[in-house]
Amino acid sequence: MESMIFINGSLLPRQEAKISTLDRGVLYGYGLFETMRAYGGRVFRLHRHLERLTSAAQILGLASELAKYDVPGAIQRTMAANSLTEAWVRLTFTAGEGERRLAPPTVDSANLMIIAEKMVPPAPVSYLAGIKAALVRQRRNSQSPLSRIKSICFLENLIAFTEAAAMGAEEAILCNEQGYLAEGNASNLFFVHEEKLFTPSVSSGILSGITREAILELAPSLGFRTEEGEIKLEDFLSADEAFLTSTLREIMPIVQVDDKIIGPGVPGPITQSLMAAYRDLVREETTSAPQD
């Protein structure tokens, strides 16, 4: 069955879902996105994805355009049209035609697009054995207004991932311009030192992920203290345990960075207890909570 894509209120076959070459998303990367994961037909923490999207749309002058849409309804329609319950959902919102500056689009030219595909989770062995990551030369810019916005200007991340993949790694690790630890190419980073969880602060130039937030809430209830701050790379590399968080991969243990083995080289006990607790949280929220 050909996949159906939501575009501006309609569900169209993939081949027909198109946008103008004059859309400022195409011309200037003037647009936003969210990647979400649905479990049993419900997007985990949809309200947080929408809050982040709305907040970014305000910064970019697009909030009133976005407000024209019932986004939760559009996501449900897209999943239903593709008969999906376990889904990867990608929302893209571009600025449409208009001025060569931040400004609302010409009437009705903004584009809201939603793609939903069957979720294919990472192989179980990745969770059991942990993954290898690679440090890349590229630096995050903590002084860029885009570092905290999930804009479609995502090419740096593709470059970082490609560089890591060429080194046989599954994720690139980026420091910021001051040399402090920042984030993965599509994830946030955590590590454990003496039973305490550490993660780079938002001011380190990261995009604060929805899963990152959930872990920071969850950890204290399991008895683990947490700290957000400026993290030295050597502290990350000499950690007892390390993992990344992302919407699609949830919690993924990192057991090696370049040639450096993290801790004992296998997923640690605190990482494992967080993985189990996160899955319980997801089950609880996606089965009992009302979908907003």
Next chain:
Amino acid sequence: MESMIFINGSLLPRQEAKISTLDRGVLYGYGLFETMRAYGGRVFRLHRHLERLTSAAQILGLASELAKYDVPGAIQRTMAANSLTEAWVRLTFTAGEGERRLAPPTVDSANLMIIAEKMVPPAPVSYLAGIKAALVRQRRNSQSPLSRIKSICFLENLIAFTEAAAMGAEEAILCNEQGYLAEGNASNLFFVHEEKLFTPSVSSGILSGITREAILELAPSLGFRTEEGEIKLEDFLSADEAFLTSTLREIMPIVQVDDKIIGPGVPGPITQSLMAAYRDLVREETTSAPQD
């Protein structure tokens, strides 16, 4: 008359020139652009625009896709279809559908788009009186692989320009993450100190413009020494003369940055002689040189 847009070998009316929502240009900003200016039907230094585009396409894994096109022919066809000789020409090349990393597109899904519009030059008074620029807080990242590539991830520049425009300025001036002068939001920067021309080096995190290159060639023939390097902001602000260079604006005098008046507050003699010499160069190259 409705404008005609070149897309993948065809010239289509603006409303019909569309690309897939799954193009990685739309999803991830995975694409490149060039902005060119045609005088009397000929693009100034087209070969240099194409060299820069090709070099960037190589870095992004798209060179073989780009090589399928006769780009000079496509530009000429687009100008002819729109009956233009004095034109602003915007070329956009996006990666098409494919993997979520740097990789060639799925067969024939890359998109080459060319828009040509009548060139409306800045008002003569801007050249006669000079313009006001504004320093913005945002910093260029000299350590980003994108700082030297003209990618469609251009949203930072739109944000910078919008911030400058809100301060009543016509261009934003950006320093890099180390505090050195970098570039304008859509221009390169020059200043004159004791009859010598200074401009930030490429390693300052700038995109090296075609007009910038031309000025660096032209200045010595007029008897002015040039220096590229790491430039302190205060040296720029205390210059005798300052100007920006861009394909569309050519050489535009800057007479004020925020509240600071540059030199005597009017376009200086060296700036004026370069403006005249640049226009002679453009006339010479676009009337006598064979178009490649």
